[in-house]
Amino acid sequence: MRHQRMKALLLAATAALTLTACGGEEAQPQETAGVAVQVESVSAGTISAENTVSGQVSAENSSTILIASAAKCTAVYFQAGDLVKAGDVLCTLELGSSLASYNAARISYNSAVQSYQDQKSILDKQVQLAQDNVTNTQALFEIGAASQLEVDQAEVNYQTAVASRNSTLAQLEAGIQNAKSGLDQLDTALENVDASGNVIAPISGTLATMNAVEGSMISNSAPLAVINGGDQMKVTVSVSEALVPKLAIGDEADVSVSAAGAAFTAVIRSVERTANLQTKLYTVTLAVPAEVSGLLSGMFADVTFHTDVSENAVVVPSEAILTSADTQYVFVVEGDAARYVEITTGLTGNGVTEVLSGLSEGQQLVTVGQAYLSDGDLVRIVSPGNDSESSDAAGEEMPDANTPAPAGEA
Incomplete structure (x- = not known):
């Protein structure tokens, strides 16, 4: 009985020693290595604002062909994407009434111009005759062969002739302008269209747009073609x-x-x-x-x-800058600790920002991992590929700045 009791005590002691050993192994404290970060040396460079x-x-x-008058398309010879040469017929439009109006307007304009020229020639001769009469009457007056009244009357006749000529020519000029206005409107409506209703390509190139469809009416609110x-x-x-x-x-x-x-x-x-x-x-x-x-x-x-x-400016990656309310700040590494630094910024370029105050060349700026830092935190610098000696010791990847810090890393 006594022998069995001693054996049980020995077994219990052995078990206790085994549990103690296991518990001691779990209780060994892990050495804290600091927050993993990547850094970049602050340097000067050139930056420009981007707009x-x-x-x-x-x-x-390019040439845009507009037909201001509604018309029916009777034939189409080219489609969008085709190469055309200047003078090619793109399509044919039924423009009988428009062409008749254009011809009538052209005749009216030419007639107005001719009437103006004819009348101007006649009136200029009348004014010249009145001017000659004044000169002759004045000469007669000087030798006593004409009275002052006759001289005055000759002068009045001259002034009347000039006024009549100017008034008549002004009316004729107004008629020419009206005829030209009507002709210009039709010229715009039928630009690049010949007397047969053919739409002519004004330049060579690629037909980028072609809105004419055979048998359909063309719209006067959109280009017929663009070359x-x-x-x-x-x-x-x-x-x-x-x-x-x-x-x-x-x-x-x-x-x-x-x-x-x-x-x-x-x-x-x-x-x-x-x-x-x-x-x-x-x-x-x-x-x-x-x-x-x-x-x-x-x-x-x-x-x-x-x-x-801005030249010779302190330029840093924009992603390294953090913001809290109206304050902008970064973290730099001094020794093995992170230091909080407030900054003011200037121009912003393609992924970089100008720092006007707070940083100087040569400082080690934290560019990855800064969102997990507080002033004075211990840090360990790792390379982007986790291939440095310090990263081998860490045995873990860099934290993502967009995800919460793991427990114990803040």
Whole structure:
């Protein structure tokens, strides 16, 4: 009995020692290595403000054909996308009444011009005769062969002739202007249309738009056709009164046309100095480099102008800057600790920001992991690929700044 009791005590002691050993292993404290961060040395550089506006691509040399008079299309010879030459017949319209009106207006205008010229010749002769009569009567008066009354009457006759000529010619000029106005309206309505109703291509190029359909009426509210001449393209944008003074001919801008998958640098060719009456915006035209291909008229473009250049400025990645209320701040690494630094900023460029105060060249700026830091926190610097010696010791990935910090890392 005593032997069995001793055996049980020995077994209990052995079990206790085993549990103690296991518990001691779990209780060993882990060494804290600090918050994992990535840093970048603060340096000076050049930065410019960026202003992005939307614009539109169009052909450098294009022609829009408008028919202001409603008409029926009787034949179509080309479709959108076809290449045409200047002088080609694009389609034929039934414009009998319009052409008759145009011919009548042309005759009326020519008649008014001829009547003016004929009347002017007759009236000029009458004025000259009246002028000669004044001169002759004055000569007779000087030798006593005519009275002062006759001289005065000759002068009155001359003034009357001049007034009559001017009044008559003014009326004839008004008639010419009326006839020309009517002719100009029909000229606009029938521009690029010959006497047979054929619509003629004014330039060579690609038929970008063709709205004429055989057997249908054409609309006078939209272009009948648009021809893009050649391959040279341009981009046109509208900018505000705040931006236009900062732009000049020859300046470069970054252009992106997503529909064509194209990104290139364009040069400002013209800057209008008068605002559009409706939009109050100013038109800026940029020349597209000849080597850029795949652009079509009507495509939308994003144009980024670089203005307000600041040289030798402290420039940092914009993502490194944190904001709290109206305060902007960053973290820098000094020794093995993070230090909170308030800053003021200036220009903002493509992913970078100018720092006007708070930072100086050479400081180690935290660019990843800053959202998990407080002033004085211990940090360990890791490389972007987690391949540094310190990251090997850490054995974990960098935290994502958009996710909450894991417990124990704040």
